[in-house]
Amino acid sequence: MRPRIFVLELTPALLLLLFYASVTADFENHFKDCHPDTSGFDVCVRGGLNAIRPYFKTGLPQYNLPPFDPFFAKEITAKRGIPNFGFTLTLRNVSEYGWTFSKVVKFVSDLKNYKVVYTQSFPEKSLSGSYEFKGVLFSSSIINKGTFTMTLYDLIQMTTVTRLPSRKIRAQMDVQSIRDMSLHIGNLLSGKEFLENMLDKLINGAWQPGFVVTRGLINELVSTAFTEIFDTCFRNFPFEQIFKPVNRLSKANSTVSSTATKRNGIAGNSFN
Numbered sequence: 025m026r027p028r029i030f031v032l033e034l035t036p037a038l039l040l041l042l043f044y045a046s047v048t049a050d051f052e053n054h055f056k057d058c059h060p061d062t063s064g065f066d067v068c069v070r071g072g073l074n075a076i077r078p079y080f081k082t083g084l085p086q087y088n089l090p091p092f093d094p095f096f097a098k099e100i101t102a103k104r105g106i107p108n109f110g111f112t113l114t115l116r117n118v119s120e121y122g123w124t125f126s127k128v129v130k131f132v133s134d135l136k137n138y139k140v141v142y143t144q145s146f147p148e149k150s151l152s153g154s155y156e157f158k159g160v161l162f163s164s165s166i167i168n169k170g171t172f173t174m175t176l177y178d179l180i181q182m183t184t185v186t187r188l189p190s191r192k193i194r195a196q197m198d199v200q201s202i203r204d205m206s207l208h209i210g211n212l213l214s215g216k217e218f219l220e221n222m223l224d225k226l227i228n229g230a231w232q233p234g235f236v237v238t239r240g241l242i243n244e245l246v247s248t249a250f251t252e253i254f255d256t257c258f259r260n261f262p263f264e265q266i267f268k269p270v271n272r273l274s275k276a277n278s279t280v281s282s283t284a285t286k287r288n289g290i291a292g293n294s295f296n
Contacts, residue, residue, distance in 0.1 A: 051076060051084060052266055060135055061269040069267075070131040070142070080123045089257050093123035097153075097249040102241055111159040115172075115245060118153035122146050129180075139186045143200070146179040155209070170211030178203035185254060193258055195250040197243050205231050 054075045058068035080093035097118045104110050123146075130143040152173045159166040180200040187193045207227055213219050227234075 051079065055266050058267055059270045060133070060267050061271060065267075066131050066133050069133070070128050073128045073131065073142075077124050077126070087261060089261075093121060095120040095123065095249075095253065097253070100245050100249045102244045102248070104241070105160075108160055108162055111157060111166075113241070113245075114156045114158075116154045116156070118151060118249070120149065120151045122149035137186075138188050139184065141182065141184045143180065143182045146176065146181065148175060148177055149179050150175040168211065168214065170209060172207070172209045174208075175206040176202050177205065183250075187258075193251070193255040195247055195254045197246040197250060199239055199242055199246075202235070205235070207231065 054072040055069065058065055058072060081091055083089050083091040097120075098116065100115045100118065101112065103112045125148070126144045126146045128142050129145050131140065132142070133140045150173070152171070154171050155169065157166070157168045179202050182198045182200055184196040184198075185193065186196075205228070208224060209227075211220075212223060
């Protein structure tokens, strides 16, 4: 009876191993024709990135990649101004949704300079979390805390990712355009509900002029967050295993073919 018990104990582990192997093969299959030394590399990668969107919600445990939708940032900080005249904005426990329904519309690689640039469209991207605002105006100071939610509609976002040898991966986000935005900030006027509701309507009814000013701040906050998450997730990612040059594959196939021919020759001679 012991062998049977052993097999029953081993079955879950085998199933898990087979599942991981299947997921790995399926993921890599989306990029099997993407060779960095061919002219169609960028188009191929763009198609592969759009094909793997379902993995944003599940992650890829075999590559130590956590789920990406929602994306989570524990803390992000941005500062503006000079001593005695400026502010510090800190966002905490931020969750960002919408990656699964995004689409990469353009992908351009610059491998010689260790850089890729891609543009994504999001039908809808939403963020929620808490904030802390600290402002200084000469001898006066302002401190405010609360929660916020923000939804962006028909967002076009360009991302530049740089990975220099032995350096931290850096991500630079640039919001290109937004059709509409909904922003709600709690405790904006220290709990004065009537005035906060009026200001809320004003912000959401006339956000376009203000977006010209706040766009840089949004880009900085998002870039800071994604630099950390990209570096953590992709620092040891086996890109060379996924994207193989054609020349390397040709040499490998030639070596395998040559080895097989020699073996067949030896086997044939042994039977003569």
